[in-house]
Amino acid sequence: MDNLQLSWLLQETAALMEIKGENPYKIRAYQNGARTVAELSSSVRTLIDNGELAKVPGIGKGLRGQIEAYLQEGCLPELEKLRTDIPAGVASLLDVPGIGPKMARQFYQELGVTSVAELEQAAQARKIRQLRGLGGKTEMSILRGIERMKQRQGRTSLAIARPLAENISSVLQSAPGVRRVVVAGSFRRCRDTVKDLDFLVAADNGERVIDVFAEMPLVQEVAGKGTKKASAVLKAGLNADLRILPEEKFAFGLHYFTGSKDHNVHMRQIAERQGLSLSEYGLTVSSTGEELGAASEEDLFEHLGLAYIPAELREDRGEIEAAAENALPELITLDDIQGDLHMHTSYSDGTNSIEEMAAAAKKRGLRYIAICDHSKSLAVANGMSAELLRKQAAAVRSVSDKLGFPILAGVECDILSDGSLDYDDALLGDLEVVVASIHSGFQQDEHQITRRIIAAIKHPLTHIVAHPTGRMLGQREAYPVDMDAVIDAAAHYGKMLEINGTPERLDLHETYAAMCRERDVPLVINTDAHSVEQLDFMEGAVCYARRAWLEPKHVANTWSLADFLAYFKTTDRSYR
């Protein structure tokens, strides 16, 4: 993908500029540009061709010139220039926690270090402590930082982060003098992965809470500790940060530490234009110093003339402008969900029976479900033979009648390597829901996989494509696929794409979910539950879907069962 490649190069350019000590605002412009490019919903090539790139906020004349050169020559002129001064590897030093641009430059200039491996050698050879301004503690902390970096590459999936967040919250909640605990940061914004966990605590006696935090058994190492904040590395490999705030400032701190950073910067600018000054400690009138209190985030937004912006939208992707015009979307909530169209039973690799899954779904307030166990080719998941699938469909209908609860007989049908489905049309035609997905042949190239998925979308008996990109957070990358073409095909053939609620998947990615919204492709939010307990994945999945600005109308399992089924009758399902 051009966009991601380009974004990466812009990021590297910014890193090298930091090390060189260039204008920090120019650096930020490149960082913003990198983020903007990564989030574009069309390829930069398309945007250049139709002249739309000039309208993208954050991409001005300078960056556009770089991007055009990149498309023509395959490299960024600015980056090439920097690389003649500083070897590219020096930028990787910034990935080590505790190392910023100044140290990276010093290590390169004074020790000739151009990679993390060389830095590690230098530290082990006790060369760091000989440098001016640095000592033995810094040397040790660099070695620890490198060790930590090796352990944990990148971000942590919610499958790991959520239980940790809940556990630590309850520990903090029971500390003396604690009034409330909130997990802020990207966790509260419902990102698919988190870099660390940010705990905000309103408490009378901060120091005692910080002690409780630092002594938790989950903590591997305390990285820093003061009277208002503390930072720790957890045994699970991610960081946890704690901040203590007075109750009356809590709303401001909550907003600030929920972020995102870009959202916060924009909010401060909005405040400034109104003669106000916004910080994590309050909102003050700049001229008089008068403090405007806020009992809640709602109050804070109201002071600035803005509608309340849900945390999931706070990425500076237009939510502040929309809030000013009172034009924010009515985001989907868990209560809107009426059905769950992808779950497994003991017929394949699930642990519960049809009846148990149905009863649990009904108890959670669902109005209908579909049972979609694995198809015959997926032997590792105990895929069903054609005969067993027929039997299961009969069993599903009988349980449905018995419980007086609509259960659709379905299947999660493998899309085989050649794009065909795993059963014949006669059998698939007898089912109410066919969810098609890829579980094999990940090594195929982008062209092959894209053709394969589009073939499944064209198949008149397919309703939904499940986990369309195959990513497994923290385990494997998505397979290469042209989602632009897949979404166009889904629009054309009237099919739906799934947002899979398994915390390691959350697939579709929010950027693609937003593309579906823009192109009128209905999404379906499913749990893919393999047990009764996993039906609870729905909550996290809905939160994630909100990041794509989805409203109930965009999500087909908020519709009544009749409307869901009717959708496929009214769309073009012809072959080719």
Added chain:
DNA sequence: GCCGTTTTCGGCCCGACTGTTTTCAGTCG
């Protein structure tokens, strides 16, 4: 380098903590 509700020039967030410094720079969020 980007941007425009006092603008085409002059802004662009800032406080807590650490280590090494004897009064502050670097890093982080």
